[in-house]
Amino acid sequence: MPEKLDITEFNRETLDLVNKIIKRYPEGRQKSALLPVLHIAQAENQGWLSSETMEYVASLLEIQPIEVFEVASFYSMFNLQPVGNCVIEVCQTGPCMLKGSEEILAHFENRLGIKSGETTTDGKFTIKTVECLAACGNAPVIQVGTEYHENLTTQKADDLLEKWQAENKNSHTNPYL
C-alpha cells in the first residue's frame, strides 16, 4: 500500500484555482464547487479521499463534512480507500466486451498478479473495472488518470505497462493542469 499521505491543506497555487472555481457560481452556492474540488483533492492525496481530506474540503466550501461524504460516496470516480500510484481503469460494458475487453482485463490481471479492485504489493498499480467510457468506436478502452488509451490489444497493454513501470507512473495529477 502506498504511504498514507493526508493533505492537510492545498498550496497557494491550488487554493487560487479553487477560489477561481468557487467564483463560477452565484453567491452562497459555493457547494457547486464540490465535484471539481474533490477531483483536485483526490489527485493531491495520492488518488483517494480520506476522512481528513473530505473534512478539509468541507471547511473550504463552508459545508458540513457529511455533505462531502454523501457526494464522494455516490460518484464512482472518487476512491474512498487508498489506491496504487497508477490506477488502470478497464471498461467492461457491452461495446468494449464485444471487442475483447475481457481479454484485456485478464491480461492486466495476469501481468500484475492481482485481480480487479486490488493493488500490487509494491503500491504501484491498481486495476479497477469501470462502466462505459464513451469511446466505443475505439473499443476496447482503458483510462489512466485523464488519459484514454483506445483500440487496446494485449501487445499495446504490454507496451504501456513497460512504459509505466519505467517512468514510475503516477496517474494522480491535478486534472485541471
Place this chain on the structure above:
Amino acid sequence: MAEQILLKNIDVPGLASFEVYRKLGGYSSVEKVLKDFTPDQVTSEVTKSGLRGRGGAGFPAGMKWGFIDKKTNNPRYFVCNFDESEPGTFKDRHIGQLNPHQLIEGMILGSYALGARNSYIYIRGELFYVLRIVEKAIEEAYKNGFLGENIKGSGYSLDLYCQPGAGAYICGEETALLESLEGKRGNPRIKPPFPAVVGLYGCPTVVNNVETIAALPWIINNGGEAYASIGIGNSKGTKLISACGHINKPGIYEIELGLPVEEFIYSDEYCGGIRYGHELKAVVAGGSSVPILPASLILKTATGEPRLMSYESLSEGGFVSGTMLGSGGFIVMDETTCIVKNLLTFAKFYHHESCGQCSPCREGTGWMEKILHRIESGHGTMKDIDLLVDISKHIEGNTICPLGDAAAWPVASAIRHFREEFEDHVKLQKCPF
C-alpha cells in the same frame, strides 16, 4: 453525402483554435443575432427548424425553450448536457475535442435566446482532457470578445463555465445533472416541476445536449426553414450516429435523417459492412437503453418496408417489432455474439448506475443482473427467463426517472426476439458461444 452541419470542418487542422474556427466563418451567427435578432426570434428559428433533442429523448428543442418562465425576476440558466455516458454513444466527445468553438457558439445563441447571464457545460468527469480543451476554447472566446461583459457592444453579457461530473451515468438525466451541478448526489428530481420552471438553484433552466447546441449556429446562419428541409417527416436535419461493434468502420457519421439502415450498415461511406464478412445478427440502434432488434427487423419493418434512420421509422411497430433512434449509439453485433452475455453487461451497467432512490430500479436491476449471470454461467432455469420478463415489467414505468425503463427495455426486448438463445443456455447448462 449528406449536408454536413456538425462535421463539415472536423478534419481541418487546428479547428479547436479560435483563429482557425473564426477563419471558417465561426461566430458569425452570434454577430448576426446580436445585431438583428430579439431573443424570441432566435427561439422562433429553432422552433421552425424542427430540431429535436439529440441526447436521446428527441424532444423538440424550440418547444423546450418555449416553456422557460420569462416572467420571474429570477436568473435563467442555459446548461449543456455533456455527460455522454449511454453505452454505444461517443459523438459529443468528438465535437468537444475537435470543434469546441461550435459548441461555445451554440451556447451563446441559446443563452441569448433564453436570457441567461451564466451558463454551464457539464462534462462527464472521465473526459477531463476534453474539459481542458473546451476551457481553453472558452478562454479564447473571452479574449476575442464573444464572452464576458457587453459582447461585441450589444449590451448582452454572458459568462460560460465548464463543470466536471465524477462518474455517474444518471447525471445525464437532466434533473440529476442539475443536482450534481449544485454539488449534490445525482438523484433525479420528481417532475413536475420541470427545469424550465424550477431548474438550477430553483431558477428557470434549459438543459440541452451537446449535439443539439452545436447545430444552432447553422440554423441561425441558414434559417430554420433550411434546416427543416433536410431529413424526413418529423425527423428534421442531420444526426450524428456513433457506430461501434462488429462493423468494418466503427466511427462517427453525420447522416441525413431518413437514410436507409441497410445503406448505413453496408455502404462503404458509413459502416462498411460486417467484419470478416460475417452475418449481421442484431443491432442496438440508439444506445444501450433502446430495444435490441434482430437483423431482419432492423433492416425492414414488420410490414416489410425498408427501415430508415429516423425517429419515426425506427420506432415503427412499437416495442413489438421496433426500437428508437435514441442517442444515435449504434451497436452492431455479428453472428458470433452471445445475446445473453451482451445483455448481462448492460444489466450490470444499469445496476451499477442506478441511483438507488426508487426500489423497483435499485433492487430490480440487481436481480436482473444476478439472474442473467446465472443463465450465462449455465445455472439458469426456464423459469428464470419468465422471471426476468416479470421483473422488467415491474421496473418499467415505476420509477422517478427513465433509468428504470432504460434498464428494463434491453432485457424485455432481448427475450422477445432471442428467447431461444436464453433457452439454449438453460438446456445446455452453459453458454453455447
